[in-house]
Amino acid sequence: xxxxxxxxxxxxxxxxxxxxxxxxxxxxxxxxxxxxxxxxxxxxxxxxxxxxxxxxxxxxxxxxxxxxxxxxxxxxxxxxxxxxxxxxxxxxxxxxxxxxxxxxxxxxxxxxxxxxxxxxxxxxxxxxxxxxxxxxxxxxxxxxxxxxxxxxxxxxxxxxxxxxxxxxxxxxxxxxxxxxxxxxxxxxxxxxxxxxxxxxxxxxxxxxxxxxxxxxxxxxxxxxxxxxxxxxxxxxxxxxxxxxxxxxxxxxxxxxxxxxxxxxxxxxxxxxxxxx
Amino acid sequence: xxxxxxxxxxxxxxxxxxxxxxxxxxxxxxxxxxxxxxxxxxxxxxxxxxxxxxxxxxxxxxxxxxxxxxxxxxxxxxxxxxxxxxxxxxxxxxxxxxxxxxxxxxxxxxxxxxxxxxxxxxxxxxxxxxxxxxxxxxxxxxxxxxxxxxxxxxxxxxxxxxxxxxxx
Numbered sequence: 493x494x495x496x497x498x499x500x501x502x503x504x505x506x507x508x509x510x511x512x513x514x515x516x517x518x519x520x521x522x523x524x525x526x527x528x529x530x531x532x533x534x535x536x537x538x539x540x541x542x543x544x545x546x547x548x549x550x551x552x553x554x555x556x557x558x559x560x561x562x563x564x565x566x567x568x569x570x571x572x573x574x575x576x577x578x579x580x581x582x583x584x585x586x587x588x589x590x591x592x593x594x595x596x597x598x599x600x601x602x603x604x605x606x607x608x609x610x611x612x613x614x615x616x617x618x619x620x621x622x623x624x625x626x627x628x629x630x631x632x633x634x635x636x637x638x639x640x641x642x643x644x645x646x647x648x649x650x651x652x653x654x655x656x657x658x659x660x661x662x663x664x665x666x667x668x669x670x671x672x673x674x675x676x677x678x679x680x681x682x683x684x685x686x687x688x689x690x691x692x693x694x695x696x697x698x699x700x701x702x703x704x705x706x707x708x709x710x711x712x713x714x715x716x717x718x719x720x721x722x723x724x725x726x727x728x729x730x731x732x733x734x735x736x737x738x739x740x741x742x743x744x745x746x747x748x749x750x751x752x753x754x755x756x757x758x759x760x761x762x763x764x765x766x767x768x
Numbered sequence: 769x770x771x772x773x774x775x776x777x778x779x780x781x782x783x784x785x786x787x788x789x790x791x792x793x794x795x796x797x798x799x800x801x802x803x804x805x806x807x808x809x810x811x812x813x814x815x816x817x818x819x820x821x822x823x824x825x826x827x828x829x830x831x832x833x834x835x836x837x838x839x840x841x842x843x844x845x846x847x848x849x850x851x852x853x854x855x856x857x858x859x860x861x862x863x864x865x866x867x868x869x870x871x872x873x874x875x876x877x878x879x880x881x882x883x884x885x886x887x888x889x890x891x892x893x894x895x896x897x898x899x900x901x902x903x904x905x906x907x908x909x910x911x912x913x914x915x916x917x918x919x920x921x922x923x924x925x926x927x928x929x930x931x932x933x934x935x936x
Contacts, residue, residue, distance in 0.1 A: 613834055614792035616784065618800070618880070618903045619887050619894055622836030624788070651836055659836045666893035687895035688902065689797065750792065 590754050593642035597756060604718065606756040607631045609639075612657070614750075621665035621689060623647075623749060627757060628654045638710075638717045638758045645746040646670070646710055646721040647755065658757075662749050663723065664689045671711040672723055677701040680711050683723050683743060691724055691743040702729045702741045715765030718758060722746045776823055783807050784830035799906020801914045802876070804831050808846050809875045809915070810922050812853035813868060820850040838890055845883040849875040865916055872915035873908050880904045 516522045591608075598606050609631075613624030627633050637650045639660045648668065651661035661668055668685035672693060679700035684692045696702060706726045712719025724743040783803040791800050804827040812820025828843025835842070853871045880903060888894045 613788040615835055616787045616804075616831045617835040617837045617842065617883065617887075618798075618907065619884060619892065619899065620835060620837050624834065661836060665836075666895075687893055688898045750796070 587753065590642055594754060594756050597640070597642075597644055601761070604761040605759045607633055607759055609633075609658075609755050609757055611753055611755065619666075619687070621662040621668075621685070621749070622651065623660040623662060623752070625658050625660060625755065625757070626656070628656045628658050630655050632759050633658050633757050634759075636716055638721065639755050640721055640758060641747055641752050641755050643746065644721050646717065646723055647747055647749055647752060649717070650757065660755075663691060664745060664749070670717065670723065671713040673709045673711040673719075674700075674702065674726070675707040675709055676703055677706060680713070681738075683708060691745055693726065693741040693743050694738060696739040696741070698737070698739055700739070702726060702739055704729060704741075708743050712763070715763055718761045718763075776826055779807060780804060780823065780827045780830045784827070784834055787831065788834035795910075798902035799904075799910060801910035802879075802907065803914075804828075804842075805846065805849065805876065805879055805911060806872070806914050806918060809849055809853045809871050810868075810919065812850045813857045813871050814923065817850065817854045820854055821847060824850050837887065837892070841883055841886045841890075844886060845879045848878050848882045852878060865919060868915045868919040869912050872912040876908045876911045877904060880907060 513522065517526075594606075594608060598604075607627050609625040609627040611623050612626045615622045625633075625639070633650055633653045635650050635653055639647050639649060641647055646663060648660040648662040648665070649670075650658050652659045663670060663683065663685055665685045666687045670683045671680070672683040673680050674693075674696075677700060679696050679702060681693045681696035684694055686692055693702070693708060704726050708723040708726060710717045710719060710721040710723060724745045726741050727744045728742040730740040730742065783806075787803050791803065795801070808820065808823045808827045811823045824846035825843045828841075828846040829839065831842040831846075832839045852874055856867050856871050856874075880899070884894045884896065884899050884903075
């Protein structure tokens with residue numbers, strides 16, 4: 493009851509005080525008091541203001557980090573996508589170059605017939621060296637036919653032809669033998685695959701010359717394989733023992749079979765003799 | 769029964785297919801892991817002897833289908849692994865990886881040894897020194913690592929049946 497009767501008086505006092513302060517401020521009499529009061533308050537205000545601004549900046553920074561993270565992730569995804577695309581294009585370019593090279597061989601030898609094939613498998617037995625092709629008797633492939641790749645490099649011969657697939661015995665297989673001719677010295681011999689996957693040129697007459705670096709070609713003797721397909725390069729002439737009737741040399745194969753994806757099977761060529 | 773044969777044929781076929789495609793592309797010579805061997809050795813180690821023998825024949829035939837060599841050589845070579853793998857499956861070192869690793873190492877030596885001997889008998893040129901250094905040696909390492917990586921998962925898929933301890 494007493495508080496209620498006092499309330500209008502308190503309000504009047506407050507309003508009156510405010511009006512007096514307003515009036516005195518207008519006259520400029522309160523300025524020294526205001527300044528004295530503000531002296532300790534200013535650094536506090538600066539501190540709070542700085543802290544508030546810092547908090548805002550930190551908040552903005554956090555938001556920015558989140559945005560930047562998203563942006564980095566987006567760019568990473570884009571880089572990954574472009575890298576994949578680049579790899580795909582490189583692969584297509586390499587495949588294109590390989591196919592163009594094979595097409596070039598076919599165009600340069602109009603009298604020779606070829607069947608283009610893709611390598612679809614590799615040997616599962618570590619003692620043997622074969623490839624599996626996606627063509628077979630249905631495409632005209634027969635046992636004994638030579639298989640070449642870019643640069644007219646001989647990689648092997650068809651060992652077995654199925655209906656829609658065939659196996660190629662690589663030159664490097666230990667059971668492989670091919671008549672050979674050295675490009676410079678014209679010496680002839682036989683290139684034999686070795687169990688360690690290397691090639692050996694053997695049965696070269698002692699009076700003929702073997703030069704390291706000389707290119708080894710197919711001799712064409714026997715009519716099973718065309719003449720002048722590239723087999724490899726002589727790397728080392730092996731010292732002949734006293735009683736050995738022939739010279740021998742190591743040969744580096746012209747191609748690494750693991751890198752081959754497309755090949756040509758030579759189905760017929762001028763001077764070809766049918767397989768025995 | 770028919771389901772189990774189909775499942776085995778599918779698993780072994782897939783392993784052989786990968787052996788003829790991805791493994792040679794991804795792992796350069798000399799020496800590569802043999803996925804079919806790993807599957808057969810694990811089955812022989814975890815299952816019954818008869819099961820191991822059946823998987824060995826199937827796996828070997830699959831391998832030879834993708835090979836230029838004579839059909840049956842790999843089957844015979846894998847069959848030689850089964851007694852060893854099954855014999856070592858007694859619970860001497862139960863829960864440890866020693867025995868599967870021993871199966872992988874010893875089994876690889878046995879399989880490639882038998883395969884090399886069979887090829888030599890069939891007049892395929894085989895150089896034993898080169899085979900030991902460049903084929904069997906690295907393959908033992910690959911297969912042992914492969915077994916150590918695969919065995920814990922395979923064991924969870926198929927717990928080993930209880931067998932009596934040696935002499936017990």
